[in-house]
Amino acid sequence: MKLSNMKKFWLSLILASPMLLQMVLMPFHWMMPGYNWIAFITTTMVMLVSAVSYWKSAWAAFKHHNANMNTLVAVGTSVAYFYSLFAMMTGRAVYFESAALVTVFVLLGDALEERMHHSASNALGKLMSLQVKEAEVLSKGQYVKTPLEQVQVGDMIRVRPGEKVPVDGVVTEGVTNINESMVTGESMPVVKKIGDNVIGSTINSDGMIIFRATKVGKDTALSQIVELVRKAQTSHAPIQNLTDRISGIFVPAVLIAAILTFVIWFVFLGAPAVQAMLFAVSVIVIACPCALGLATPTALMVGTGRSAKMGVLIKNGQALEEVNDVKTVVFDKTGTITAGKPVVTDVVGNQEKVLQVAASLEENSEHPLAAAVMAKVSEAKITYQKAKKFKNIEGKGVKAVVNNQKAFVGSDKLSNDYLLSDEMKKQMAKLQNDAKTVVLVGLNEKIIGLIAIQDTPKKTATEAITELRSRGLKTVMLTGDNQRVAQAIGRQVGIDQVIAGVLPNEKADHVKALQQSGKVAFVGDGINDAPALTVANVGIAMGSGTDIAIESGEIILIQNDLLGVVRALDIAKKTFNRIKLNLFWAFIYNLIGIPISAGILVGIGLQLSPELAGLAMAFSSVSVVTSSLLLNRSKIAGDHENDKVTA
Template structure:
């Protein structure tokens, strides 16, 4: 292998799924340990997705398990290869905690009936060993390395309690910590369940036909061009295009649509969708790692790493908090006996109690767990949010600017009226217009061509076609130069009153007018309408109720813009805008109106979306450009998901604030109680681990926010 090939090989990225990742602070320590490993160029731990990404040489499962042993972090076993996953209540930690409780009950019973002190102490010590064994195994190595994580601090606290004869409290503290560890595993898993469910959406194997032979293969071995065989009631394993059959397909997992979509030959289908009652043959168009579902999963997991602004405060505070509490514990141990004459055993007890609240677990986990729950919930409902920063931004928006075509409207205009002038024949002008528009990809052009085809009109031949972006086109048809396009471009300012009045009347009714002319003569005008989406009016109404001001930006003329804006309930609109004009409009609105989002198709509106605080793309399913160019993607063409996203964001912001406030108040209250000697070991562990569990449970509430 050459040096260049070795360099490329050493920079390869390897992803490991992890278990036991319940403490964000411990996850950061684990990441630092992995980075120190020889051969590792870089390492990232994604706490929300429970994932480790290593750049460099591949590490064995045993190496990673050894590096994460200080907090029980391990590489996840593959449930397909290694059997059923063990339920949380049958994990080793849960069983040891249950055993510790039984021993404590036996000890209390023995104490109550007057059993010998040695028996009572022996039972309490047995409870300490049983309940605290896992903690000590993780904590002792940390102590030797002066790494004061929660396990190390708990080990010191329990050992100290035993040293001064507090057998009963030592046992109860070891048991309560075991309970909290078990509950953290459960609650963390619950918060990540929305992400885990995405991973389980698509089958791991697929039935295909290749060269006339039917095979069952792992999805990684399926190639583009293979024919996927999908029976009624089965999930699609790959993205593709239907070649045989028709069926209703439930693609809620990808787009969030609640109603199954009818699919027939030529239609696109997505991995993770559920086939209805028809048999389908699907030509595979993307490899397993390139499917829309794979991209969604990848982007949702990467979103956990794009930290919300609130996380910056938490990280800064955590770096100062733990060292400060450790110094305060030492000060209490030295000052109370020296200055106040308090027995050193009582001072040591107070210092040990304070040690337990030294680890900022609740605070560190307060923001990422809320972000995980919210982003996972959004993904399951057809909204892809690419990071915590965008989740926070949406909740504080003041203005949402909408593109009209394809966003507020369906994006498929139809010709409503054809008005001829100067004795022109309808059949003739349709043939001329269709011949010119057949060379264009513009939605208005396609509408004219569809009308001609529907009426059985054969387009005339067009030559020397030339497009004029934003205006129209011209070409030679039947030996004469014809032009087709907007009235502003086509007609002189002094056009006759009858023609101008007719055009203005059509525009006042909300139609987009396209003119067809031959040299210096107007032949016809086509009145086209783009139907408003069923969800647009309700979405705009809900956004206005939420205090967000909607604005419509469109390239259509002002009369058409006014009619559409009135129909959907938008009070402010701007018409006759080119793409650069939309960009300028967004830049103009930001300083005066506050935070602004731009909703568009992710292609033509890309400059305006990039300039906005948040870019929101419509219809991302199967559209790579929309997935890549925006901050938030509505996977289906459903604007109803926009108010849901705003509500989810605001709920997430509220819960993050609640979590941070509760964590800080709990910590400061625990520190305050230590000075009069009211902070017991029991209270300390409730203050620390109880707060961690409560903020996680509070974050899980975000899973219940629905469209």
């Protein structure tokens, strides 16, 4: 049975635990009884369970005249293991823990990467699961439930209130409101009448419609989004790890240095073969990549652990490196910059009377605008009477009788049918210029008031945009909403550039265009954001969004707070910079330690035996771990405020 990297990690960590215990207790001059044999047995098991794959990879690279991180791991673990085996048999100090722990820590990084790829494949599955399984298709004068894969272009399909639209098409009968936010980003439900296009997998809110199928199967909008995500994931070039790049030079250099050390001491200086071998082994032992193996995973563990406490989940190390070069931060609008939920912002006229009439007519409506009105009525604790004799005003609103009076509620189109004062006309124009949806409320053939409804920006949106701009980053809003609404929201929060009316299959293209000026981070929460999140150099998904958006992003904001974007960029930069610092110190130890281990300072009485080389190697590991732990003290935007929340 093939074990996953995560299972190998936990198994290897358990096997290595006696050696970890011994390392902790060694300063207290306590030695575990039979330690050498315990270390030998457990390390051998770790080698067989986990290290073999690295040895195979190193051998494959060697056959192609290359060296990678696996070469470094394979050389370090095998030298430490086989020398320790030799040392145990000859009564010298052993270094089994080096071989075991290097394997454990490298496995951790591989396990995290494996989980990332698994999440990416889940995103596609969740996208496809949005499709309905069957549709009501007209056949021989009756509507019959038909499996989705049997639906053909030209079929007439019926969709009842509350159902999903099965495929793309054109309305031939009926009027309804359809929630398209999951696909287009449009915050408000869209009225659909004869001749209008409908999109598969969107939700029919309140009316029954019949439409003619125009796109089925792989041609539907949802299928195209799935394909965009799949292509983006497969074409997204994986960033090469810094350690891999350096190891291509470092590994051969260490091996050459060890060979030269042996040759010089044995051939030219006439030292005994055992002593020459010990010098060579000291070179390889001090260069054993413990510190290198620790440099990345320890910084990742500390950085991601701290960021999680601050409401930020960083899913992979690639995002850390990409964040350093980000020049532009692109935001989706609905559900990201805005709350994604319409609210009443203004009431013109006698507030209590206007809301009473509106509530009477909207009480049983499932329309999101009605929900916004009812939420306002509840907040204001306004009582109202039930309406009777409902009648639909075609494409405009609804009529009813309230307390023996004729009442109506509807869109601004009603202004052509009923008397609207000049003052109310001015108020309506002003509200509409602010990109608010205006609902007219009337009584006895006269309009008595206006209710303005809008999807408003989140509380921290303006502050977050300001923080990003102060860091020299360009901010862009990319949305499927109309230009007027988008520009109004953009002005409120201080966005640098607004791109509106963007279809789902165009979002990724706009991100690619922005990448011509530098690396791009994209912040989104919807299904329609998945391709853009994947194409962007760094995808940041809001935790309140869809599973698909969350799976597609490299960074997740748990608390649905836009200041989390600032925190995410800060902690990612600091974590990656800490990794670079760790690697620097790891190599500095080697640059200083290798010549000393080779015996260059023997003339002045300074010599590093394999035992001392191992101690120096352990010290380098301690310094790297300490450096990573210092990440907990780094200043991050909003840190103190967030600590109070999570305390």
